[in-house]
Amino acid sequence: MSSEATGKPTLDVASGVSRNAILIRLEGELDVDALPVLREHLRRVWELPPKKFLILDLGEVSFCDSMGMNELVEILHRCEARDTRLLLGGVQGVMARVLSITGLRHAFEVFAHLDDALRTAVAAPP
Template sequence: MELKVSTRSHAGNVVVAVAGEIDLYTAPRLQAEFTRLLGDGPSRVVIDMSGVDFCDSTGMNVLLSALKRLKERGGALEVAAPRPAVRKILQVTGLDSVFVVHETVPEELLISESQG
């Protein structure tokens, strides 16, 4: 299954919308996007996981790696709108206490770039 990743920025904040399955085969695509993104130095990255059907340990490791790199620079990585299957993985692994998890994408990040 293909993984779709799209990003949008607003005032130093980035929303990364992910759709599909994050697994051993698709995780490198997400990793590459984070590497590109983190080069721009955003202070806050929110991952919109409302379109993610499945995420395995490889995907979680990509998220943890990005979180670590952002924290080293005083930034934050947050997870938004995880579906029940992804939320369960976060809870079982204890990562729901590592990441800030939002029910939906925070409203202040829904403003489009053109209005900025």
Template sequence: MPLTLEHRCDHDLAVVVLAGEIDVATSAGLREDLARLVASGARHLILDLGAVAFIDSSGLSVLLSFHHHLRGRHGSIVLAAVNQRIREVLRVTQLTRVFPIYGTADVAVQAHHATRTGPDTAPAPPRDRDRDRDVN
């Protein structure tokens, strides 16, 4: 299944809506598309994964690569609308400890803007029960 990507930008924030599968066949294209967004000035990415049916290790590698790249530039990458199947992959790989996960892209955008205007107006950070549990 091909991967489609749509995005909208607001200054240094890009909301990226993905649909399809993120796998060995599509991850290189995703990497190139995200690199173009970052090169055009996006330092904060919100990835809406609501229509992503599958992700493999090559897709996870792309996400981690951009996490490290953006973090080094005082940026961020967060996930939104993650379905149960993808959430389970993130949980098993302990990436729920790396990526903040929001219920919707709109909530993630609100949180992004709130953190830029001050902590008193910021919504509570997303809670993931696996993030709060020690894994031995």
């Protein structure tokens, strides 16, 4: 059942930290109701010392509205201000379509598979 029907966010957020990257996995609907959940998680991430990469795993995102896309753009700007490269991994299906339709596909570093985004981060010099 969507968050629109229940009025409750249907987004799960989890993260991990490696040598030069923070990985955030999103699962569910990235919509206006989910933004408080994502922003609270990101608040803790922004308090950490900056890493070279922030990887968003979007492979399990089943829906993304304009507010969700707006939040991704805000994350991109925040990363740029911290000299952190934002990589979007698992971009297929819904997210690939939304990025294409909005014209934002080329604003982000996009990888169809999360493993490719992870390899990019691991291969980068420290």
